[in-house]
Amino acid sequence: MAYEMILAEIQGRVGVITLNRPKALNALCDQLMTELGEALRAYDADPAVGAIVVTGSEKAFAAGADIKEMKDRDFPAVYFDDFIGKRWEDVLRIQKPVIAAVAGFALGGGCELAMMCDLILAADNAKFGQPEINLGIIPGAGGSQRLTRAIGKSKAMEMILTARMMDAAEAERANLVARVVPVADLLPEALKMGEKIASLSAPSVAMAKEAVNAAFETTLTDGVRLERRLFHSLFATEDQKEGMAAFAEKRKPAFRHR
Numbered sequence: 625m626a627y628e629m630i631l632a633e634i635q636g637r638v639g640v641i642t643l644n645r646p647k648a649l650n651a652l653c654d655q656l657m658t659e660l661g662e663a664l665r666a667y668d669a670d671p672a673v674g675a676i677v678v679t680g681s682e683k684a685f686a687a688g689a690d691i692k693e694m695k696d697r698d699f700p701a702v703y704f705d706d707f708i709g710k711r712w713e714d715v716l717r718i719q720k721p722v723i724a725a726v727a728g729f730a731l732g733g734g735c736e737l738a739m740m741c742d743l744i745l746a747a748d749n750a751k752f753g754q755p756e757i758n759l760g761i762i763p764g765a766g767g768s769q770r771l772t773r774a775i776g777k778s779k780a781m782e783m784i785l786t787a788r789m790m791d792a793a794e795a796e797r798a799n800l801v802a803r804v805v806p807v808a809d810l811l812p813e814a815l816k817m818g819e820k821i822a823s824l825s826a827p828s829v830a831m832a833k834e835a836v837n838a839a840f841e842t843t844l845t846d847g848v849r850l851e852r853r854l855f856h857s858l859f860a861t862e863d864q865k866e867g868m869a870a871f872a873e874k875r876k877p878a879f880r881h882r
């Protein structure tokens with residue numbers, strides 16, 4: 625399908641989705657979120673793609689949900705539209721790893737979208753924030769929950785109650801992001817990470833992601849049980865045989881992704 629507010633391109637074995645509404649600093653309007661969901665699902669279903677990168681511009685990953693689109697909505701409009709649930713959570717249903725490559729502003733829904741991805745790679749000019757309180761609302765796409773789990777209560781409270789932004793260095797110290805790289809290296813580094821993941825056995829990659837994400841949803845006992853069952857199930861794959869045989873034979877594995 626033809627997209628208007630995102631760019632979607634496969635580079636190597638990585639599906640790259642670029643949020644592309646520069647005049648509005650990639651504000652996340654309904655159309656953009658619908659297009660993002662479609663692109664994510666298309667790459668998830670495409671065997672040529674082994675990992676997905678979601679990125680924005682140097683100036684903004686995304687400056688939040690589209691305030692101008694939201695401002696006149698009333699309670700029934702947001703409630704019956706299932707605002708957020710309907711369009712915003714597609715990324716949570718993707719089986720392939722999704723890397724958020726964040727430069728510039730990641731504010732409000734932009735920060736929440738990045739946190740819904742599997743990991744965040746940040747440029748040194750990245751700025752994270754949940755400034756919804758300035759608008760008379762609160763985070764609505766999981767920010768109060770995911771930010772708190774990522775950086776702890778005091779920092780999350782401060783950011784959500786005062787709208788203070790966090791720069792990339794602080795975000796790295798606070799464990800919000802995996803790594804910080806110079807802004808010019810952001811996409812190359814994200815692609816390198818995506819290629820590495822895409823070169824591995826797809827079932828083990830998907831199950832590793834599923835297991836780590838379960839840590840946010842379950843007790844330790846249930847999470848470890850899930851991990852063990854997934855671990856056992858990988859012994860039913862050809863790639864496990866190949867991976868271990870290759871090690872024993874001192875050669876590179878040729879994964880068949882099955």
Ligand code: HXC
Binds near residue numbers: 648651690732
């Ligand atoms: C709609 C937005 C926007 C947004 C920026 N723009 N953010 N439009 N929604 N969230 C538009 C501006 O109106 C302006 O358009 C253009 O983008 C450039 O923005 P400027 O403000 O002129 O740029 P700058 O001075 O560099 O300031 C950058 C900024 C500021 C600090 C990021 O734009 C800002 O504070 N934006 C809002 C951030 C925010 O509150 N986000 C949370 C939204 S609520 P024009 O046409 O005027 O030139 C949210 C709720 C999530 O995300 C809940 C779940 C869905």
